[in-house]
């Protein structure tokens with residue numbers, strides 16, 4: 019830790035949890051945001067988008083966790099370069115802190131989209147992702163963190179006001195709609211990408227009822243129809259600030275009040291009410307009394323491999 | 324956060340989880356220990372015992388969380404004094420860091436021993452204690468923490484080698500036996516105090532089977548006989564390093580590898596497999612593949628009100 023330099027007296031930090039605001043005016047109240055990103059691949063578009071967020075940099079800390087695979091090594095080298103450029107540049111453009119964590123456990127499954135979305139691999143893969151998210155979160159969450167923004171390394175386009183837009187609703191957990199751009203017959207189109215933000219259904223709850231405690235329900239597999247309503251399909255051209263209550267959330271972009279994580283809401287690496295990772299997190303937040311919300315008409319975009 | 328002073332460049336911390344050892348020789352390997360204490364009352368005997376631990380101070384960070392009650396104010400004043408004395412004294416005697424957190428939610432129940440142990444109060448009280456423990460943990464756990472020692476503010480006597488003794492077993496979660504000294508007819512005696520360290524029973528598992536998800540099983544109440552074997556009663560004059568596998572653990576003194584908490588094992592404030600707080604933590608650790616152990620013959624002592 020850099021907290022104690024050899025010549026200064028060791029600090030006594032006094033920290034008053036109730037002096038920490040999370041409000042609908044986070045910039046006005048100088049609320050600190052921790053942006054957390056698990057990184058298997060480094061995309062320059064992700065980094066450029068991050069740099070364009072217009073939340074004050076001195077209120078942003080960044081945290082990354084990188085797997086110890088060959089792909090991870092390559093991502094780390096690029097990430098390191100990018101971080102160094104910003105943090106050694108003009109002082110007013112620097113982030114208030116950057117932590118890069120190297121994962122100490124293996125990722126079980128290959129990284130191309132088709133293979134990693136194959137159903138049998140999901141429990142193990144999302145369990146490992148949960149451990150990575152928890153390690154990153156609980157190593158970097160500090161005494162002054164007000165908000166945690168989860169932002170996947172393949173989210174390459176968001177409004178530049180992402181943080182303050184999400185925070186403006188003053189919700190404990192809030193998630194935008196994650197889409198993907200693609201081209202069809204020379205035409206630029208968008209389609210839903212992340213199916214983990216949903217409203218529960220009687221069918222899914224009945225499925226869980228019949229499952230053993232170690233089984234998980236997954237969204238988006240034909241052989242396991244849950245009849246949940248997916249936020250992915252609720253998008254209209256209407257008000258981007260239209261809110262909807264959610265039972266499951268995705269983590270590609272996700273704003274969480276730090277107190278929710280401090281209370282103990284984490285990403286369960288094991289089936290929790292037959293849910294795992296970000297969907298299990300939403301359930302845990304609900305168990306702790308924090309209702310998650312979604313913004314169906316507010317879009318962020320996932321990389322197209 | 325004190326990490327960034329205004330005149331130094333903002334830090335980039337690189338942190339390699341797999342370079343962090345937790346071993347049976349924590350002093351030899353310079354492993355950092357975070358000692359965490361929820362504090363409703365300040366006992367000088369607790370502080371004197373803490374000061375006598377002979378683990379190197381430059382490897383120890385302390386973290387406290389104090390409720391915002393009148394009793395908490397009094398405890399905070401005393402704690403502040405005690406901390407200031409050590410941290411402004413001779414450099415070689417200072418702890419490497421101290422964080423004091425003021426709780427931002429109320430404690431529901433009065434603090435005398437009889438009332439706080441009354442069964443109806445337990446779920447709410449231990450739920451609040453869980454939130455306090457999680458907030459403390461997840462605000463102070465740092466990039467370099469190797470071990471977390473939970474030590475209640477009313478543990479007033481332990482061997483001075485407590486940390487290295489517990490660590491020497493190199494277990495993910497390990498708990499000593501928590502007793503209490505008392506006097507009977509002028510004779511000094513000891514008796515078991517903490518009943519939360521136990522081996523599960525068929526009866527308790529069957530009880531849980533029949534319960535709703537919001538109910539909890541509590542230990543030590545006649546009207547709810549669990550037939551679990553309690554470590555409290557397994558103590559002999561034999562080898563203090565005799566180990567036993569446990570299903571539930573108490574938290575009066577408890578050593579945990581930081582990776583277990585980083586993986587996401589926390590103190591469930593809600594019923595988790597019908598268990599709560601430290602007992603729920605043990606279950607969560609097991610779900611994450613970490614077996615808890617106890618040392619029935621290794622004693623620490625709780626204050627006698």
Ligand SMILES: Nc1nc2c(ncn2[C@@H]2O[C@H](COP(=O)(O)OP(=O)(O)O)[C@@H](O)[C@H]2O)c(=O)[nH]1
Pocket residue numbers: 055056057058059083084085121124125131134135146147150169170171172
């Ligand atoms: N640290 C870490 N990050 C990973 C790992 N696998 C994927 N990621 C990152 O975690 C996020 C989500 O993973 P991704 O494979 O994109 O999931 P998908 O888009 O839901 O299929 C992305 O930011 C990835 O770069 C891993 O094993 N370790």
Ligand SMILES: Nc1nc2c(ncn2[C@@H]2O[C@H](COP(=O)(O)OP(=O)(O)O)[C@@H](O)[C@H]2O)c(=O)[nH]1
Pocket residue numbers: 360361362363364388389390426429430436439440451452455474475476477
């Ligand atoms: N922060 C905080 N600490 C508490 C609260 N209530 C008790 N404590 C502390 O938590 C630990 C366990 O509580 P205690 O009342 O001793 O539990 P018992 O010995 O199991 O009956 C002790 O260190 C207390 O000082 C609370 O509401 N907030």
Ligand SMILES: [Mn+2]
Pocket residue numbers: 170172320
């Ligand atoms: Mn992705």
Ligand SMILES: [Mn+2]
Pocket residue numbers: 475477625
């Ligand atoms: Mn006590």
